[in-house]
Amino acid sequence: MQDLLPAAARIGARLKARGETIAIAESSTGGLISAALLAVPGASAYFLGGSVIYTRFARSAFLDIPDPLPHGMRASTEPYAALLAATVRSRCGATWGLGETGATGPTGNRYGDAAGHTCLALDGPTGGAITLETGSPDREANMRAFAARALALLAEALGEAG
Numbered sequence: 001m002q003d004l005l006p007a008a009a010r011i012g013a014r015l016k017a018r019g020e021t022i023a024i025a026e027s028s029t030g031g032l033i034s035a036a037l038l039a040v041p042g043a044s045a046y047f048l049g050g051s052v053i054y055t056r057f058a059r060s061a062f063l064d065i066p067d068p069l070p071h072g073m074r075a076s077t078e079p080y081a082a083l084l085a086a087t088v089r090s091r092c093g094a095t096w097g098l099g100e101t102g103a104t105g106p107t108g109n110r111y112g113d114a115a116g117h118t119c120l121a122l123d124g125p126t127g128g129a130i131t132l133e134t135g136s137p138d139r140e141a142n143m144r145a146f147a148a149r150a151l152a153l154l155a156e157a158l159g160e161a162g
Helices: 002-018 032-038 056-063 078-092 139-157
Strands: 022-026 047-052 096-103 117-123 128-133
Touching (some): 002 032, 002 139, 022 032, 032 139, 047 056, 047 078, 078 096, 078 117, 078 128, 117 139, 128 139
Parallel strands (some): 022 047, 022 096
Antiparallel strands (some): 096 117
């Protein structure tokens, strides 16, 4: 997680300076995005909440997103990441919502996505979704890479270099 902390510190400072807040719904990163943002002293000024939405049960319990998903959507896609981001933002009343969903490895997921696949989405004053493919089956390295890219996506939206 140490490699995530410089970006998280810059993001935290930017959010505080702007008077903005964030809420996170992450899956395959296992809480690394939230942990990095919370490691910054004064995080309570901008971090409203986060959840690890790793199962259908968690999705329903924490975000009240139904199963089956709306409109034929499936997990590990950009539309699903966008749904996570919008839902967590709305439920927490945050300026920004960040959603992450993927397959860390060492194997792919049940939907046919290979290990090293994640989709990230940001909902807020600006938004969007991206897909990252590392091509690696290394679970821990993928978790770190996914979290780093999520923080970079947020930094880009905040006008930071990453």
